[in-house]
Amino acid sequence: MVRLLLWLLGLCVLAVGLVIAARENDGFVLLQWSPWRIELSLNFFIVVLLLGVAALYSLFHFIDALLRMPARARRYRLRQRRQRAVTALRDSARLYFEGRYGQAQRSAKVAVEGGESPGLAALIGARAAHEMRESDQVDAWLAQASQHEDLRTARLMTEAGILTDRRDFADALTRIDALQSGGQRHVAALRLAMRARRGLGDWVGLLRVVRLLQKHRALTPEQAAPVRRQAHMGALRDADPSDLDAYWRDLPALEREDAQVVRAMCEALIADGQQAQARKLIEAQLDREWDSALVVLYAETDGSDVQARIGRAEAWLRVHPGDAGLLLALGRLCRTQQLWGKAQSYLEAALAVQPTRGVHVELALLHEHLDRGEDARSHFRSAALMG
Secondary structure (H helix, E strand, C coil), X not given: CHHHHHHHHHHHHHHHHHHHHHHHCCCEEEEEECCEEXXXXXXXXXXXXXXXXXXXXXXXXXXXXXXXXXXXXXHHHHHHHHHHHHHHHHHHHHHHHHCCHHHHHHHHHHHXXXXXXXXXXXXXXXXXXXXXXCHHHHHHHHHHHCCCHHHHHHHHHHHHHHHHHCCCHHHHHHHHHHHCCCCCCCHHHHHHHHHHHHHHCCHHHHHHHHHHHHHCCCCCHHHHHHHHHHHHHHHHHHCCHHHXXXXXXXXXXXXXXXXXXXXXXXXXXXXXXXXXXXXXXXXXXXXXXXXXXXXXXXXXXXXXXXXHHHHHHHHHHHHCCCCHHHHHHHHHHHHHCCCHHHHHHHHHHHHHXXXXXXXXXXXXXXXXXXXXXXXXXXXXXXXXXXX
């Protein structure tokens, strides 16, 4: 406020000074251009000169503005287009997360055409098209995104995720390998690699990825256990028989105690004819942790020590008297040993505890061997009805 008053005071003093100076100024200006002669007071001449300069300046400024108008109009249109593109990019992301994938693609197209982060907009469009199962559109969006090298990591991650969802696991792993070629461990990429290697049945690679994810604390032990178990079971199923012992020795002790892994190892050993080794593994596992499904496999091993296995199984029965799997295993072992009465007793006990197709088949075979045709057919029918 004080500054404004000082300015007003200064202007008043200046105006008074100019008036006094003009009153005391008797000078004149003589303009002669034959045959004309003009005489003006100096004060009037100064006023006319100042007004003329101001008029010329205004005229030139107006002409310059007219000449600049097309460029200014272009810049204005570009600013408007850029603003629309920024809004479209923001809308495309929002619409994608809202699940409105068609509108997300349209907004992404506006953003690309407006030049606002076209690579990022193309990736959003690709993901939206993938959600709508529009494969051709996905490929077109990804082709646009590939022109922007600064978004290489984002593009490879998007491609890997889309290819994994398409179950094109080999190509997905190619993108993931390219992403990690610099030695960087990308946790999200490792998660995709886990899915892809599981889909391909690359069990050794799956185990390696699971261990890396655990190392980076991206998987809890509870989350890793079923994946690791599946990988071991698949690897044992596909392993060459000559490599079984080496594979088993290389397993960590804790993983060798997993009942399902032990079962897969025993099945592989039985298929290779290594019956004695399979029985030892089953007995050690059952002594450590009871597994009803594993004891059924115990009866499927061939060999001459059936009587010893029956004795071992009957000792288990005293600890687990109502276990249907154990009763079924004892019935099979007794049938193999031609202990028909004991076999029938154990199998009927198993049937009473838990009727299953396997028990009906065993009873049917037993009755068939004992020439009880009607009982055998009855159990075969029951087994067939149970699928």
